[in-house]
Amino acid sequence: MERKIRVIVAKPGLDGHDRGAKVIARALRDAGMEVIYTGLRQTPEQIVQAALQEDADVVALSILSGAHNHLFPRVVELLREKGAEDILVFGGGVIPEDDIPFLKSKGIAEVFGPGTPTQTTVDFIKTHVKRS
Amino acid sequence: MSDSEKLKAAVEVWNAKADKTAARFPERKQAFVTGSNAPVNRLYSPLDTQDKDYLESVGLPGEYPYTRGVQATMYRGRLWTMRQYAGFASAEDSNARYKYLLAQGQTGLSVAFDLPTQIGYDSDHALAAGEVGKVGVAIDSLEDMETLFAGIPLDKVSTSMTINAPASVLLAMYIAVAEKQGVSAEKLEGTIQNDILKEYIARGTYIYPPAPSMRLITDIFAYCSAKVPNWNTISISGYHIREAGSTAIQEVAFTLADGVAYVEAALKAGLDVDDFAPRLSFFFNAHNDLFEEVAKFRAARRVWAHIMKDRFGAKNPKSLMLRFHTQTGGSTLTAQQPENNVVRVAIQALAAVLGGTQSLHTNSRDEALALPSEDSVRIALRTQQILAYESGVAETPDPLAGSYYVETLTDSIEKGVMEYIRRIDDLGGAVKAIEKGYIQQEIQDSAYAWQMGMEKGERIVVGLNKFQVKEASPKGLLRVDPAVGERQVAKIAALKAKRDNATVKGALEALKKAAEGEDNLMPLILEAVKVYATLGEICDVLRNVFGEYRPSVMF
Amino acid sequence: MYEELARRCLDGEVRAVARFISLLEDGDRQAYNAMSAFASTIGHAQIVGITGPPGSGKSTLTDKLIGYFRSKEKKVAVIAVDPSSPFSGGAILGDRLRMQGHAVDPGVYIRSLASRGQLGGLSKATAFALRVLEAAGYEIVIIETVGVGQSEIDIVKVADTVVLVSVPGLGDDIQVIKAGIMEIGDVFVVNKADRDGADRVVREIRAMLETQAALKRGRSPSAGPDTLASRSIELLHHGQTGTQAAAPVEQTGLEDLPPVMKTVAETGDGVQELGACIVSQFEKARQNGALQERRLRSIKAQLKDIAAWQLMDRFADSGGEGRLKRLSEAVYLRKKDIYGAAKELTAALVKGEST
Numbered sequence A: 001m002e003r004k005i006r007v008i009v010a011k012p013g014l015d016g017h018d019r020g021a022k023v024i025a026r027a028l029r030d031a032g033m034e035v036i037y038t039g040l041r042q043t044p045e046q047i048v049q050a051a052l053q054e055d056a057d058v059v060a061l062s063i064l065s066g067a068h069n070h071l072f073p074r075v076v077e078l079l080r081e082k083g084a085e086d087i088l089v090f091g092g093g094v095i096p097e098d099d100i101p102f103l104k105s106k107g108i109a110e111v112f113g114p115g116t117p118t119q120t121t122v123d124f125i126k127t128h129v130k131r132s
Numbered sequence B: 001m002s003d004s005e006k007l008k009a010a011v012e013v014w015n016a017k018a019d020k021t022a023a024r025f026p027e028r029k030q031a032f033v034t035g036s037n038a039p040v041n042r043l044y045s046p047l048d049t050q051d052k053d054y055l056e057s058v059g060l061p062g063e064y065p066y067t068r069g070v071q072a073t074m075y076r077g078r079l080w081t082m083r084q085y086a087g088f089a090s091a092e093d094s095n096a097r098y099k100y101l102l103a104q105g106q107t108g109l110s111v112a113f114d115l116p117t118q119i120g121y122d123s124d125h126a127l128a129a130g131e132v133g134k135v136g137v138a139i140d141s142l143e144d145m146e147t148l149f150a151g152i153p154l155d156k157v158s159t160s161m162t163i164n165a166p167a168s169v170l171l172a173m174y175i176a177v178a179e180k181q182g183v184s185a186e187k188l189e190g191t192i193q194n195d196i197l198k199e200y201i202a203r204g205t206y207i208y209p210p211a212p213s214m215r216l217i218t219d220i221f222a223y224c225s226a227k228v229p230n231w232n233t234i235s236i237s238g239y240h241i242r243e244a245g246s247t248a249i250q251e252v253a254f255t256l257a258d259g260v261a262y263v264e265a266a267l268k269a270g271l272d273v274d275d276f277a278p279r280l281s282f283f284f285n286a287h288n289d290l291f292e293e294v295a296k297f298r299a300a301r302r303v304w305a306h307i308m309k310d311r312f313g314a315k316n317p318k319s320l321m322l323r324f325h326t327q328t329g330g331s332t333l334t335a336q337q338p339e340n341n342v343v344r345v346a347i348q349a350l351a352a353v354l355g356g357t358q359s360l361h362t363n364s365r366d367e368a369l370a371l372p373s374e375d376s377v378r379i380a381l382r383t384q385q386i387l388a389y390e391s392g393v394a395e396t397p398d399p400l401a402g403s404y405y406v407e408t409l410t411d412s413i414e415k416g417v418m419e420y421i422r423r424i425d426d427l428g429g430a431v432k433a434i435e436k437g438y439i440q441q442e443i444q445d446s447a448y449a450w451q452m453g454m455e456k457g458e459r460i461v462v463g464l465n466k467f468q469v470k471e472a473s474p475k476g477l478l479r480v481d482p483a484v485g486e487r488q489v490a491k492i493a494a495l496k497a498k499r500d501n502a503t504v505k506g507a508l509e510a511l512k513k514a515a516e517g518e519d520n521l522m523p524l525i526l527e528a529v530k531v532y533a534t535l536g537e538i539c540d541v542l543r544n545v546f547g548e549y550r551p552s553v554m555f
Numbered sequence C: 001m002y003e004e005l006a007r008r009c010l011d012g013e014v015r016a017v018a019r020f021i022s023l024l025e026d027g028d029r030q031a032y033n034a035m036s037a038f039a040s041t042i043g044h045a046q047i048v049g050i051t052g053p054p055g056s057g058k059s060t061l062t063d064k065l066i067g068y069f070r071s072k073e074k075k076v077a078v079i080a081v082d083p084s085s086p087f088s089g090g091a092i093l094g095d096r097l098r099m100q101g102h103a104v105d106p107g108v109y110i111r112s113l114a115s116r117g118q119l120g121g122l123s124k125a126t127a128f129a130l131r132v133l134e135a136a137g138y139e140i141v142i143i144e145t146v147g148v149g150q151s152e153i154d155i156v157k158v159a160d161t162v163v164l165v166s167v168p169g170l171g172d173d174i175q176v177i178k179a180g181i182m183e184i185g186d187v188f189v190v191n192k193a194d195r196d197g198a199d200r201v202v203r204e205i206r207a208m209l210e211t212q213a214a215l216k217r218g219r220s221p222s223a224g225p226d227t228l229a230s231r232s233i234e235l236l237h238h239g240q241t242g243t244q245a246a247a248p249v250e251q252t253g254l255e256d257l258p259p260v261m262k263t264v265a266e267t268g269d270g271v272q273e274l275g276a277c278i279v280s281q282f283e284k285a286r287q288n289g290a291l292q293e294r295r296l297r298s299i300k301a302q303l304k305d306i307a308a309w310q311l312m313d314r315f316a317d318s319g320g321e322g323r324l325k326r327l328s329e330a331v332y333l334r335k336k337d338i339y340g341a342a343k344e345l346t347a348a349l350v351k352g353e354s355t
Helices: A019-030 A044-053 A068-081 A097-105 A118-128 B003-024 B054-058 B091-103 B142-148 B167-181 B196-203 B210-227 B239-243 B248-268 B273-279 B290-311 B340-354 B374-389 B404-426 B430-435 B438-455 B483-498 B501-516 B522-530 B535-546 C002-010 C014-025 C029-041 C058-071 C095-102 C119-135 C150-157 C198-216 C228-238 C271-287 C290-317 C320-332 C338-351
Strands: A006-012 A034-042 A058-063 A088-093 A110-112 B109-112 B158-162 B189-192 B234-237 B280-286 B324-328 B359-361 C046-052 C076-082 C091-093 C108-114 C140-146 C161-166 C187-190 C260-262
Touching: A006 A019, A006 A044, A006 A068, A019 A034, A019 A058, A019 A088, A019 A118, A019 B438, A019 C091, A034 A044, A034 C095, A034 C108, A044 A058, A044 A068, A044 C014, A044 C095, A044 C108, A058 A068, A068 A088, A068 A097, A088 A118, A097 A110, A110 A118, A118 B438, B091 B109, B091 B142, B091 B374, B142 B167, B142 B483, B158 B167, B167 B189, B167 B210, B167 B522, B167 B535, B189 B234, B196 B210, B196 B234, B196 B239, B196 B248, B196 B430, B196 B438, B210 B234, B210 B248, B210 B273, B210 B430, B210 B522, B210 B535, B234 B239, B234 B248, B239 B248, B239 B280, B248 B273, B248 B280, B248 B290, B248 B404, B248 B430, B248 B438, B273 B280, B280 B290, B280 B340, B290 B324, B290 B340, B290 B404, B324 B340, B340 B359, B340 B374, B430 B438, B501 B522, B501 B535, B522 B535, C002 C014, C002 C029, C002 C119, C014 C029, C014 C108, C014 C119, C029 C119, C046 C058, C046 C150, C046 C271, C058 C076, C058 C095, C058 C140, C058 C271, C076 C091, C076 C095, C076 C119, C091 C108, C095 C108, C108 C119, C119 C140, C119 C150, C119 C290, C140 C150, C161 C271, C187 C198, C187 C271, C198 C260, C260 C271, C271 C290, C290 C320, C290 C338, C320 C338
Parallel strands: A006 A034, A006 A058, A034 C091, A058 A088, A088 A110, B109 B158, B158 B189, B234 B280, B280 B324, B324 B359, C046 C140, C046 C161, C076 C108, C076 C140, C161 C187, C187 C260
Antiparallel strands: none
């Protein structure tokens, strides 16, 4: 059987704007991936545990509240602590461009701003996923 | 031949000619549709509106069914309230921004709270980490609220507060601050959003399950009708439903269905419809499709008037009037070429004014990137002022009335809305439809369809999927000082050290007992805030009694 | 690598368990071979199957049951199965959402599986995933799946205790638990029991169970006023309500019938009782031999299936397609009869010949 790409779609932090997360979840499903949707108000610890238990290849994070500099790096850090640095982590939401270099230096593979076509995200995952 | 027959014949001839033209010079698109995907015809003429009974379905401004507006003279009497939603970081920072806005000619305050406050957590809660002061001001106790309104006389301004699940707590704090200023509750004017149903549907800052949440809301209705008579006790919001991706029809339909649920809850709690209905207010979005948006506001007023009169038997004309605040559409703004957003906001604001809004927030150009800077906020406010003082659109009520196109659109939106409301009634009302995930799923479907339409190029967003340029990253974005969180945490610790903790405990105990019973909770919450119980402490008491809501998510 | 992975599973390492299950899901044959490491832990866990229609609150109930078993200090694993999209082959797995409160508890493992359009394959993977989970030390393993078709029933059939969840207000209530599914239920739950009509659903389930029991004993449901079936119909139309939430519904003297419980998963009402009931049903089955019988039957069925898969694998590995093609052509050209050709094929397979 063909190996499916498994993606955790999660909203860390407290903001409840999940339009983008849900659109992405659907688009990834329609691109043949298996999406585990964990919903709102997730702590980095919850997201990381979900990623490990679900054998995820990718963790997609969405945040619109401005707490990204705090929460995104924490997810990567915890994954590394668990020896899961092979899991691809990227983010999206309302994120000022000035913050992107910092986030990338912390191990966030990519940051997709507002208006990014879902196909861009799909292609990004397909090219960067680390496990075949 | 009658006039109508003559017209019909002329239109037939015209149609044949237009078809020929279109055959030679094909039209730009296969099908023309509104922003909500409703078909747009090649021609609108008196034929489209001639069967209407004008007085019954449109009527005059200030008269039932209020299609043309809720006041007879509309903006000839008084312009809409220009109310910019603002708040960030600490109470001190926000207080300074309010004073700036009032000095710039703004006429009402609109308070944005940070997410921990909106979800009933103090700034020192584990889940608040990284969120304190980010999307609004952090309020942990009455102390912060006193700072927030320092030097702003509460009998002189009207204040709108975007607060839902913990609305009673923030309203209680506002009343307590006013009392300290020597302003009695009867004199207070303003609005709390207090609309929990749309939180379940679209915005996500819920705390408790539906039943106790509805009780908190009807407690506020009852309390205010006795003690704070000029307060708008709820702002039933379509704004966030639209932001979540709904169409214009869905925005109105789901908002009014929520409205029906609140009215039913209040009636069930024993209130008289004409006691609370005049204090219900609404909150809508304004998007780019100018005519559809204007028609949307007109249709919303008409449908609500019918519902209140026919379904609930309201007698007071004020109970039938749908009064609303409008905010321009945040999700229509692009991070690309953000200057273009100034133009979008102007069109959307125009739609709101042509649609007869009572108050308006215009978004700032940089909101797809960050919280608005002071410069951006000023341009947004100036946009409203240009509409009010230069454009001439405020000089007569409902200037688009009688447009064949706008009247037809108004009717078709009304029809679509009524269909949805019927479907929701069949499901057992808005609360049941939300629990079943029906409303959420309808919105998600629209959001996904819109996104796919854009990616296929069927929908053009200038600067985003057409007319793109390479651009440098924007400068001068507002940043919230990350130390705000630490300062708030320190403030809470200091407060807990100096307040009378035994009294606080007593107040919280009393609240717990009342929550387990059926008494109105407002007076007990007021007592608790006055002795400086924190927002988190109060919400925790209710969490323990009521439980927490778990969303139902479907795809 | 596979042996190493299996060893890490036995140590209870979450990532190894997660990866191993993925390999089983992908049909990785070496992973199946490496299952030999788990021979001695088979049967260590109590397997609980939970099934019911969409919207019956299974995930919330599962979430609450995790809490119950954790309060008894049991390690708990959950496998939640959702359908794949028939169009893209992808899936959105949302059951986990309800259980995320337990995500950071080291005594809980939750795994979402997509049906991938091949429920047969999935039931195979699920059955083996259970073995991995019990090898990793989970004492309770819950399989949650939408009870809509035969394949889902197959998935849940490997459980020691099957819980069928129903709910009032889904239209034609009794349709929710179709006759075929009734038979596999050990515990029946009417969830959202605070809604109108809960007692009616309870009565209908009772009536169906009684009818079924009566039929099994060879009595016709229309044989006369004394039969169980007629009593159940009476109960259906004039029956007493007043059943206590969370209490097993009165047994009307038929001790062997599965209990029917009422729960409100959202508030947790009745969950304690349901958890206790699941455990006591299991204990009862263990004592009266039903459990051993069931597990043996399940092993036997699996063994047969696996043997067949192994044969097919061997067939495929040794270029069996060529022989198959030749034999098919012979049948087509009327040179051989199809039954004889099949016998020839089997004989070759057994001998290990392929071409």
